Amino acid sequence: MDFFLDQEHLVLQSRIRSWVEKNLISGEKKELPIEDQARQLVTSLGREGFIAYVTPKRFGGVRDNVQARDLCLIREELARGSSLADTMLAIQALGSYPITIAGSERQKEQYLPPIARGEVIAAFALTEPQAGSDISSMQTRAVKHGKEYRLTGVKSFVSNAGLAQTYVVFALTDPEKKSKGISAFVVEADTPGFVFKEKFSLISPHPIGVVAFEECCVPGTQLLGREGDGLKIALATLDTLRCTVGAAAVGLAQRALEEAIRHSQNRRQFGQALAEFQGIQFKLADMATELEASRLLVYQAAWMNDHGQKGLKQKSSMAKLFATEAAQRIVDQALQIHGGMGVVVGSPVEQLYRDVRALRIYEGTSEIQKIVIARSLLENKY
C-alpha cells in the first residue's frame, strides 16, 4: 500500500494514529448529547490541524491542493477510533470542497480558513425528499430578483443540519434545463428564510436533519461559479471524496479485525482458544484479505485523484463499492466471532455493526456505484 504514499503521508498517518489512540480509543468516554460531542470533535480536530487538510494552503490548509490521500489516511484512522469523529471531518470536507473548486477568491478567503480551523461547521445540501439517487428530480428553486436569489424548497438528510453555520446548497435556477439548470450557493445559517426544520436520529451517531428555504434571500455574490454549474460542482466534489468513504470503511473494518483477533485469542471453548480452531482462522484470513483488497482499491483511487489520472470516476466507484460492502461482511464476521457478547449494546463490535451500515448508502448507494462502473465499461471508456 505504501507505494501510493510518500514520506509526508506516512508522517501524517503516524500523527493521526497516535492522536486517535490517545483521544478516541484509550481516552475517557464522555456521555454528552451528540451535537455537543460533534462540536467538540470539530474544535479538537481543527486545533490539531487535521481539518486543515480539507482546504488548500492559501486558505488555511496544509498542501497547495487538497489531496484525497491525506483525507483517506485521516478518515481511515478516525473511523478506527470513532465513527462520529470521522463523520465530522468528512462533512467539513464535503461542505468546503465545492467552495475550493468553484469559489471566487473572496468566497474562498471568507469561508475556507474558519472551516479549516474548525471554528465554523460546514454542510452540503443536495438531497431532497423526492430527489435522492436521482438528483435531476430536484425541486428547490432559486429565482433571481435584482441582485439576489430567492431560494424556496426543502433539503433532507443534510449532515450537520442545525449545527452548521455554512451550507453549500444546490437549487434550480433554470428548471427547463433540468440537471443543467442546477446552481450552487453558499448560504449562511442566519440568512432570513433559512429554517432548520428537524433533526433525526440514525442507528449510529451522526448529526443530520432537514432544512428549508422559505423565500430565503441570498445575495448574488453567494453563487458558486456560474448559473448552471451546480451539477458539475456536486459531481466533481463527490468524485474526489468518494474514495474517502471507502477509507472510512477500511478504518471500521480494521478495528473489527483487531477486535476479532483479540477476542478469539482470549475466549476459550472446548478447552482451547477460539483462535486455535481452523474454522475461526479461516474467517480471520478472509477478513484480512478483503480488508487488504479494499485498502489497495481506496489508495489507488486516491492516488489517481491526486495525480489527475483519467478513469478516476470508475476507480473511485469501485473503491467505494468494494470497501463499504467488504467492511459490512468483515464487521459481521467479527460480531459472529464474539458470539453473544457481540450483540450486547455498548460492545465495540456492536457499535461497529451500527456504524458501518450508512456507508453503503451515502454519497451514492452501492447500486449507483455499479451503474457508474457499468456505464464506463459499456461506453468503452477505460
Ligand SMILES: Cc1cc2nc3c(=O)[nH]c(=O)nc-3n(C[C@H](O)[C@H](O)[C@H](O)COP(=O)(O)OP(=O)(O)OC[C@H]3O[C@@H](n4cnc5c(N)ncnc54)[C@H](O)[C@@H]3O)c2cc1C
Ligand atoms: C448517513 C447519511 C448522511 C447523509 N448526508 C447527506 C448530506 O450531508 N447531504 C446530502 O445532500 N445528502 C446526504 N445523504 C443522503 C444520501 O446521499 C442519500 O440517502 C442517497 O443518495 C440515496 O438517496 P435516497 O436515500 O433518497 O434513496 P433512493 O434514491 O430512494 O434509493 C432507494 C434504493 O433504491 C436504489 N436505487 C435508486 N435508483 C436506482 C437505480 N437506478 N437502479 C437500481 N437501484 C436504484 C438505491 O440504491 C437504494 O437502494 C446522507 C444519507 C445518509 C444515510
